[in-house]
Amino acid sequence: MNNLFFPVILAGGKGERFWPLSRQDRPKQFLCLDGSSRSLLQATADRLLNLGGGWADLWVITSSPIAQGVREQLPELPETNLLIESQGRDTAAAVAWTSLEIKKRYGEDAIIGFFPADHWIADQEVFAHTLDAAIQLASSKDAIVTLGIKPTFPSTGYGYIEQGEKIGSFNDLPAYHVNRFTEKPNRETAETFLSTGSFSWNSGMFVFRAGVVLEELHAHAPEIIEPLEKQGSDVYPQLPKKSIDYALMEKTSLAYVLPVAFGWDDLGDWNAIARLLKQENNPNIELATHVGLDTQGAIIYASNPDDVVVTIGLQDVVIVRDRNVTLIVKAERTQEIKQILKTLQSDPRFTDLL
Numbered sequence: 615m616n617n618l619f620f621p622v623i624l625a626g627g628k629g630e631r632f633w634p635l636s637r638q639d640r641p642k643q644f645l646c647l648d649g650s651s652r653s654l655l656q657a658t659a660d661r662l663l664n665l666g667g668g669w670a671d672l673w674v675i676t677s678s679p680i681a682q683g684v685r686e687q688l689p690e691l692p693e694t695n696l697l698i699e700s701q702g703r704d705t706a707a708a709v710a711w712t713s714l715e716i717k718k719r720y721g722e723d724a725i726i727g728f729f730p731a732d733h734w735i736a737d738q739e740v741f742a743h744t745l746d747a748a749i750q751l752a753s754s755k756d757a758i759v760t761l762g763i764k765p766t767f768p769s770t771g772y773g774y775i776e777q778g779e780k781i782g783s784f785n786d787l788p789a790y791h792v793n794r795f796t797e798k799p800n801r802e803t804a805e806t807f808l809s810t811g812s813f814s815w816n817s818g819m820f821v822f823r824a825g826v827v828l829e830e831l832h833a834h835a836p837e838i839i840e841p842l843e844k845q846g847s848d849v850y851p852q853l854p855k856k857s858i859d860y861a862l863m864e865k866t867s868l869a870y871v872l873p874v875a876f877g878w879d880d881l882g883d884w885n886a887i888a889r890l891l892k893q894e895n896n897p898n899i900e901l902a903t904h905v906g907l908d909t910q911g912a913i914i915y916a917s918n919p920d921d922v923v924v925t926i927g928l929q930d931v932v933i934v935r936d937r938n939v940t941l942i943v944k945a946e947r948t949q950e951i952k953q954i955l956k957t958l959q960s961d962p963r964f965t966d967l968l
Contacts, residue, residue, distance in 0.1 A: 621662040625676040625731035631883035634939035643731035706861035722825025736877025747785035748821040762814025768804035773816035792869035
């Protein structure tokens with residue numbers, strides 16, 4: 615790996631669709647969701663450290679309410695490599711601020727990679743091979759490289775990237791200019807995308823040189839980069855709240871995509887657990903002591919091993935028991951957990967449930 619490569623973990627999200635297991639003091643990236651003993655944040659750090667760099671090269675950007683939790687989960691991370699947002703302003707501000715700080719320390723040719731803290735990746739070796747290709751591409755030309763995941767089904771929950779002209783191969787992986795980014799499509803559109811073979815899922819992972827991304831932010835998102843350059847992080851709460859996709863990737867002409875397949879899931883809601891842990895000989899996903907009768911397609915979780923969940927005649931439901939809350943929801947409606955959280959937030963009786 616290039617010794618000027620600095621991976622950055624984006625660790626500011628809440629993961630509300632994993633409530634009640636995910637709470638304000640314990641966001642999704644602090645959870646162990648794949649049956650291992652490592653949290654999603656720790657697994658992401660492990661994966662990036664395995665690329666050959668050490669703790670001195672790894673950076674994390676997070677929000678102030680969970681910064682101490684990050685320190686506890688990653689005790690070897692240098693304090694100077696932990697950026698703490700006074701207020702979450704989405705990924706464009708996070709990318710801008712971190713890129714500025716890395717450029718100040720290491721120069722504009724430093725290669726930076728951004729990686730969400732809450733993704734699951736199956737094949738670490740293929741992931742490392744892919745990152746090496748992305749670094750080669752970002753080193754060789756002015757490029758903002760995104761990792762595109764080869765779709766395995768017509769998902770309506772992911773954004774898509776359409777590949778354009780092939781520009782060459784890096785580490786034996788073909789690279790393409792990005793034609794366009796498309797937000798979450800309907801089912802028919804997603805099926806059309808898959809049939810063309812020229813679309814990837816947008817993984818939210820990016821690699822670029824510091825100077826390249828900062829110059830493009832000046833061109834397309836001056837309202838974010840200029841205040842940070844002039845006033846530093848003190849201006850953070852006043853920055854517009856925009857995703858890096860909307861603020862930059864949909865506008866830049868320097869976007870390139872590497873379509874890859876290393877086994878990936880963004881763990882967007884409880885149904886992701888079924889994709890990870892489904893077993894042929896069990897009709898349910900059981901992360902709890904479960905006694906069931908005529909129950910199938912259920913995801914059952916209990917944080918207390920002494921709790922017993924008993925079900926009769928249920929199908930395609932999610933049942934989660936954590937501390938003082940029990941959630942029961944149809945599997946097809948887990949995206950609506952965020953809506954029920956708004957109801958809880960508006961009622962002072964339920965503040966300890968958030």
